Amino acid sequence: MALGTIGDQDVASRVEATIQRRGRDVRGTGFRFALFAALGISTLILVILLVDVLTDGWPVLTDRLGDFWSGTLRSRSSDDSLGISQGIVGSFWIAVFVAVLAFPIGIAAAVYLEEYAPRNWFTSVLDIVVRNLAGVPSVVYGLLGLFLFVKGTAVTNWFVDRVNNRWNAWYGEDLIELGQSTLFAGGVTLAVLVLPIVIITAAEAIRAVPQSLREGAYGVGATKWEVIKSQVLPFAAPGILTGTLLALARAVGEAAPLILVGAITGRLAPRDSMFSGLEDFFGQFADRFTAMPIVIVGWVQNSGRDEGFGPAAGAAIVVLLVFVIIMNSIAVLLRNYFEKKRG
Amino acid sequence: MADLTTAIAVKESTLTTEHALSPDSGPVSDDMVFQTRDLSVYYGDFRAVRDVELAIPERQITALIGPSGCGKSTVLRSFNRMNDLIPTARVDGTLLYRGVDLYADRVDPVEVRRRIGMVFQKPNPFPKSIFDNVAYGPRIAGIRKKGELNDIVEASLHKAALWDEVKDRLSASATGMSGGQQQRLCIARAIASSPDVLLMDEPCSALDPIATARIEDLMAELKNDYTIMIVTHNMQQAARVSDRTAFFTAEVDIHTDQRTGLLVEYDLTTTIFSNPADERTENYITGRFG
Numbered sequence: 001m002a003l004g005t006i007g008d009q010d011v012a013s014r015v016e017a018t019i020q021r022r023g024r025d026v027r028g029t030g031f032r033f034a035l036f037a038a039l040g041i042s043t044l045i046l047v048i049l050l051v052d053v054l055t056d057g058w059p060v061l062t063d064r065l066g067d068f069w070s071g072t073l074r075s076r077s078s079d080d081s082l083g084i085s086q087g088i089v090g091s092f093w094i095a096v097f098v099a100v101l102a103f104p105i106g107i108a109a110a111v112y113l114e115e116y117a118p119r120n121w122f123t124s125v126l127d128i129v130v131r132n133l134a135g136v137p138s139v140v141y142g143l144l145g146l147f148l149f150v151k152g153t154a155v156t157n158w159f160v161d162r163v164n165n166r167w168n169a170w171y172g173e174d175l176i177e178l179g180q181s182t183l184f185a186g187g188v189t190l191a192v193l194v195l196p197i198v199i200i201t202a203a204e205a206i207r208a209v210p211q212s213l214r215e216g217a218y219g220v221g222a223t224k225w226e227v228i229k230s231q232v233l234p235f236a237a238p239g240i241l242t243g244t245l246l247a248l249a250r251a252v253g254e255a256a257p258l259i260l261v262g263a264i265t266g267r268l269a270p271r272d273s274m275f276s277g278l279e280d281f282f283g284q285f286a287d288r289f290t291a292m293p294i295v296i297v298g299w300v301q302n303s304g305r306d307e308g309f310g311p312a313a314g315a316a317i318v319v320l321l322v323f324v325i326i327m328n329s330i331a332v333l334l335r336n337y338f339e340k341k342r343g
Numbered sequence: 344m345a346d347l348t349t350a351i352a353v354k355e356s357t358l359t360t361e362h363a364l365s366p367d368s369g370p371v372s373d374d375m376v377f378q379t380r381d382l383s384v385y386y387g388d389f390r391a392v393r394d395v396e397l398a399i400p401e402r403q404i405t406a407l408i409g410p411s412g413c414g415k416s417t418v419l420r421s422f423n424r425m426n427d428l429i430p431t432a433r434v435d436g437t438l439l440y441r442g443v444d445l446y447a448d449r450v451d452p453v454e455v456r457r458r459i460g461m462v463f464q465k466p467n468p469f470p471k472s473i474f475d476n477v478a479y480g481p482r483i484a485g486i487r488k489k490g491e492l493n494d495i496v497e498a499s500l501h502k503a504a505l506w507d508e509v510k511d512r513l514s515a516s517a518t519g520m521s522g523g524q525q526q527r528l529c530i531a532r533a534i535a536s537s538p539d540v541l542l543m544d545e546p547c548s549a550l551d552p553i554a555t556a557r558i559e560d561l562m563a564e565l566k567n568d569y570t571i572m573i574v575t576h577n578m579q580q581a582a583r584v585s586d587r588t589a590f591f592t593a594e595v596d597i598h599t600d601q602r603t604g605l606l607v608e609y610d611l612t613t614t615i616f617s618n619p620a621d622e623r624t625e626n627y628i629t630g631r632f633g
Contacts (some may be wrong), residue, residue: 118430212467216529218428220480220536221457231469342470
């Protein structure tokens with residue numbers, strides 16, 4: 001077939017009329033600006049917040065950061081030893097409780113839901129329940145913690161009795177005093193709080209594992225457990241990790257449930273021998289406690305009475321934010337690392 | 344393998360292979376690896392495929408062909424109990440592997456899959472190194488010694504015609520290979536478990552013609568050691584590589600109004616493509632339908 005000629009003027013002008021640009025795309029441009037404005041507003045609010053907190057806390061952060069770091073809760077802001085050390089320690093142990101309790105239980109529950117549970121009405125209901133639990137306000141978890149781990153129920157009483165019997169045999173005194181707000185109660189409450197979040201993110205990461213990968217492993221005679229261990233979990237690891245670290249950051253920033261389980265906003269006697277022995281080490285979990293968000297709440301509340309607490313609260317917020325940002329950054333870095341490794 | 348084979352030898356002699364194969368169609372060997380009788384596969388209440396009567400000879404290539412939805416992949420996946428992974432899937436009828444009912448209660452599907460390996464439609468290497476991919480099967484079978492694993496990996500890659508291309512980068516990630524290399528890696532991975540049978544589910548459908556030709560050459564080599572079953576959409580491929588061909592089609596059941604796959608004809612490949620007994624087979628291979 002011969003090639004036709006190109007360049008016929010009549011054809012060209014008719015085609016041009018159909019394909020030429022018609023005015024400016026006003027709606028498209030408007031839409032684009034609306035989207036940009038939405039992003040701008042969110043960012044602006046965050047920037048205002050940061051600037052406000054930084055200016056508040058600036059005097060404390062620049063003049064006496066070292067003392068502030070190692071200082072303790074005080075009744076007067078003019079006290080030179082005012083600081084956040086107890087809040088840091090409390091938040092650290094809460095993070096440990098979450099990592100030790102919520103991560104393994106949450107990931108295991110997700111593996112069960114995705115890999116083992118039969119697909120029926122019961123697991124569908126279970127799935128919805130877990131999703132709803134993740135949306136339950138944190139105050140409600142605080143109430144749960146108050147009843148289960150502070151006031152005590154039949155189950156917790158039984159558990160506390162066991163622990164105290166053992167402790168009495170070793171050290172001649174009770175370890176846990178029910179009715180008392182303890183670091184243990186705070187840590188476990190927050191672990192329970194983030195558990196549904198861990199389950200959901202881990203389950204989503206596991207669901208994203210390609211079926212072909214599972215088939216490949218089954219195809220050479222792997223058992224279900226081997227498939228999960230060697231293919232599913234490594235592939236889902238970046239997603240699981242990101243989810244768990246974000247849950248950790250959430251737990252460290254929570255104040256409401258801790259107020260309910262009775263974290264301290266006022267003075268707290270410092271425990272200076274935390275690592276001196278087993279008794280002191282475990283003893284601290286049965287002690288009254290505070291945490292970073294609680295320290296901030298307490299100082300903000302007191303800033304009306306004593307103006308100096310305002311800058312202290314600002315500085316504490318900056319410290320907490322830095323911690324949360326570090327944790328989120330680690331989450332992103334680890335995810336990128338594992339994704340790269342996964343290829 | 345040997346103990347299983349001898350244990351089964353007695354049983355095997357009682358089997359009648361004739362009703363599935365025409366009496367004069369066994370040119371090479373009459374040792375049958377698989378024997379099915381009245382095999383149906385269901386997904387829940389839906390009967391996906393019915394009336395499968397096959398006798399698969401040892402160290403030959405048997406091709407399963409037919410139009411989409413005729414159940415050929417479903418049948419293939421029932422041969423190493425891969426269908427078990429689908430919760431609603433179930434098999435009716437008899438499927439004997441060297442005389443043993445593959446679906447008997449005492450049979451462990453994990454052990455079945457170690458002996459009856461599988462290569463899938465889309466290359467599915469693990470996101471690990473080339474070495475770890477091939478060593479995966481031997482490792483889960485309990486082989487830990489580095490030297491032994493090295494030997495197995497090298498031998499498997501040689502057999503899969505991949506050794507020369509990858510011997511200098513065994514620790515590189517398998518996901519960086521080309522599609523054809525990935526599929527040969529998957530074949531090496533299946534071979535590494537020293538299986539008795541290789542099931543291939545449209546192994547070339549995601550590959551270009553050159554990679555396809557390499558896999559086909561490889562299959563011709565592999566049949567010296569393994570019994571191979573291949574599902575393919577490509578009739579020329581079936582004609583080129585297989586010794587026997589089973590033609591499946593799908594028909595609507597007038598009672599249930601469901602489309603169910605069925606085995607139409609099973610014979611020597613040369614017979615199927617030159618002188619098919621069934622009109623439906625002839626229509627399909629001459630391109631009149633499907």
